[in-house]
Amino acid sequence: MQPSFTIREAGNGDHADFVRYFAELLTSDRPASVERWVADLMPHTFFLEEEGRKVGYAFVEVFGDLGFIRHVVVDPSARGRGVGRALMNVIAERLRKARCKRWELNVKPDNLPAMRLYESVGMKEQHASSVVRIDWTDALRMQFDATLAGCDVDPAEDDDIERDMQLPDGKLLRLREMTGQLLVQLVDMRGNRFGFARFDAEFPGAFPFRVTSPRYAGDLLRALHVHRSQQLDWVQLVIEDGADTTQALIEAGARPVFDILHLAGDIPAA
Numbered sequence: 001m002q003p004s005f006t007i008r009e010a011g012n013g014d015h016a017d018f019v020r021y022f023a024e025l026l027t028s029d030r031p032a033s034v035e036r037w038v039a040d041l042m043p044h045t046f047f048l049e050e051e052g053r054k055v056g057y058a059f060v061e062v063f064g065d066l067g068f069i070r071h072v073v074v075d076p077s078a079r080g081r082g083v084g085r086a087l088m089n090v091i092a093e094r095l096r097k098a099r100c101k102r103w104e105l106n107v108k109p110d111n112l113p114a115m116r117l118y119e120s121v122g123m124k125e126q127h128a129s130s131v132v133r134i135d136w137t138d139a140l141r142m143q144f145d146a147t148l149a150g151c152d153v154d155p156a157e158d159d160d161i162e163r164d165m166q167l168p169d170g171k172l173l174r175l176r177e178m179t180g181q182l183l184v185q186l187v188d189m190r191g192n193r194f195g196f197a198r199f200d201a202e203f204p205g206a207f208p209f210r211v212t213s214p215r216y217a218g219d220l221l222r223a224l225h226v227h228r229s230q231q232l233d234w235v236q237l238v239i240e241d242g243a244d245t246t247q248a249l250i251e252a253g254a255r256p257v258f259d260i261l262h263l264a265g266d267i268p269a270a
Contacts, residue, residue: 005055005086010045012038017047021057021073026108027131028257029236030203040178044070048086056083060091063168067095067267069105072114084117092121092267104264115261123265127241131257135234136225138253142218148194150223153183161185165196165210182227186211186220195220201229207238214248 010018015037022031032041041059048056055078059071069091074083095103106129107114153161158172175181175198186195195211197220206224211217224235236257239246250256 005048005050005083007090008047008049010042010047012042014042014045014047017054018045018057021075022071024073024076025071029205036179046090048083048090050078055081056087058087058091060094061174062095062098062100063170063174065099065101066168067091067098067100067103068168069103072105079113084114085120088117088121093270095267096270100267102264103267104262106260106262109259109261115263118263121265122268123263126262126264128243129238129240129260129262130242130246131236131238131260132246132249132254133234133236133257134221134249134252134254136221136228137233139218139221139235140225142221142248142252143215144218144222145216147188148186148216148219149188150184150186150220150226153185153196157185161193161196164193164212165208167196167208167210184220184223184227186216186223195223197224199224199227201227203236204229204232204234205236205238209237209239210242211245214242214245217245217248218252 015034018037018041019031044061045057045059047054055075057071057073058069061068061070072084072087074087091103105118107118153172155176161167162169162171172183175183180200180202182199182201184197184199185193187193194216197206197209199206209220211220228235237249239249240262
């Protein structure tokens with residue numbers, strides 16, 4: 001008999017379950033606080049339940065015609081029973097209703113069951129990304145260009161930054177809606193753009209962290225450094241499809257945390 005699952009939208013009282021499921025992602029990151037959960041994640045999150053018990057969770061964002069699946073987690077006690085596929089089916093239905101055409105996500109390369117699931121719904125590997133941590137003292141020793149400076153992002157520049165930095169349409173608007181996020185671009189005196197980062201000083205981390213060349217990584221880090229938390233001496237960066245930038249950071253003293261693969265594809269028809 002096929003299991004019967006029900007969908008329940010996340011609510012204020014679900015933070016503890018979110019924390020429990022977040023730990024299954026094995027990222028070593030701190031889960032969002034209750035305040036951030038309610039403001040930033042909860043509106044985009046749902047649970048699957050079976051007979052009143054949570055068996056799965058998903059957090060999904062929409063950017064124009066693109067759906068980005070941030071988290072998909074199956075309760076350890078319910079694995080191997082079709083919960084993951086049920087979650088993906090619900091996500092696909094919701095994204096179709098939102099008029100999305102494509103979906104994408106990140107997954108650890110050693111998570112073979114998840115890889116098989118995502119490939120079975122038409123997703124294919126697009127590129128590899130790396131998560132690294134670097135001490136601020138090492139970051140400040142990196143090569144820098146005194147003619148470049150970090151500055152805030154005016155909303156009128158969002159479209160240009162999304163185009164220049166190859167970000168999804170509407171990405172910066174979504175980042176502006178999130179709690180405690182700082183948007184910083186790296187420019188020269190003429191306004192030419194060389195990098196962009198979303199910085200969370202509380203975490204602390206930057207994702208995305210994008211530069212037009214690895215030689216500008218130190219400049220962008222310097223631009224973020226002035227906004228750092230005084231209590232933490234390191235920052236974590238997600239480097240997407242940037243092996244040269246990752247290598248430059250490691251040579252400067254950055255420590256690899258884990259690798260991820262970026263998968264994407266067309267959303268299957270109903």
